[in-house]
Amino acid sequence: MKIFDGIKGYFRNIYESVTTVSMGMWITFKTAFFERKVTLQYPSHDILEGKPKDASLSNKPNLNPPFEPLLGAGQQIYKGPLNTQLPERYRGLLGYDEPSCISCLLCALNCPIDVIRVKGVKIEGRKGKVPTTFRIDYSKCMFCGLCVEVCPTDAIFFTRQFEGATFEYRTLIREFISPKLSLERLQLAEEAKAKAREKKEEKEKSARETSHTE
Ligand code: SF4
Ligand code: SF4
Numbered sequence: 001m002k003i004f005d006g007i008k009g010y011f012r013n014i015y016e017s018v019t020t021v022s023m024g025m026w027i028t029f030k031t032a033f034f035e036r037k038v039t040l041q042y043p044s045h046d047i048l049e050g051k052p053k054d055a056s057l058s059n060k061p062n063l064n065p066p067f068e069p070l071l072g073a074g075q076q077i078y079k080g081p082l083n084t085q086l087p088e089r090y091r092g093l094l095g096y097d098e099p100s101c102i103s104c105l106l107c108a109l110n111c112p113i114d115v116i117r118v119k120g121v122k123i124e125g126r127k128g129k130v131p132t133t134f135r136i137d138y139s140k141c142m143f144c145g146l147c148v149e150v151c152p153t154d155a156i157f158f159t160r161q162f163e164g165a166t167f168e169y170r171t172l173i174r175e176f177i178s179p180k181l182s183l184e185r186l187q188l189a190e191e192a193k194a195k196a197r198e199k200k201e202e203k204e205k206s207a208r209e210t211s212h213t214e
Helices: 002-033 106-110 146-150 179-213
Strands: 094-096 116-121 130-137 156-158 173-175
Touching: 094 130, 106 116, 106 146, 116 179, 130 179, 146 156
Parallel strands: none
Antiparallel strands: 094 156, 116 130, 130 173
């Protein structure tokens, strides 16, 4: 019986080797000769839109001349937005919805590598605090998702934007609140504080006056 099992296993191994190698070869063959080649001149092309960033490249084929006739006619310029092919839960660059942010600092405190910086102030007419600084350093982010999970208002989330390459390091640090807006909010917060102080003083004064008349 053992000999029979051994012989069976021997032939099964041969069969599996032949079929798996053939499948791999078939995929290679199909891809090489029948499928449309998509070559992007990155970073000259916008890989989300498939359009050249530089207008002078718009009519140029993407393949080098010796291979072009061999690999088929289609002009090999990527047409569709690549991000529609990404899975639902794809973790691209972090996005931020400022109006939803209550400046609770949870995202910043939970980030293990100090990628996010948040500062906020309290102003009249808005629940919670409003951010005066919201900065993400994309060069450090490891897409762990901890900030997204803890955010109580979904103000920080993953986008499908995956193209983060840049020639300048500085451009990877993004400020979401403009200096002008930040200044306006700081001023409003100061005004709100002054009003609250005045109210408190008035209250204390009237309390003192009532205690004197009694
Ligand atoms: S995804 Fe992770 S590393 Fe990136 S900012 Fe959020 S918590 Fe920090
Ligand atoms: S956790 Fe959400 S609401 Fe809180 S500061 Fe971060 S982005 Fe804003």
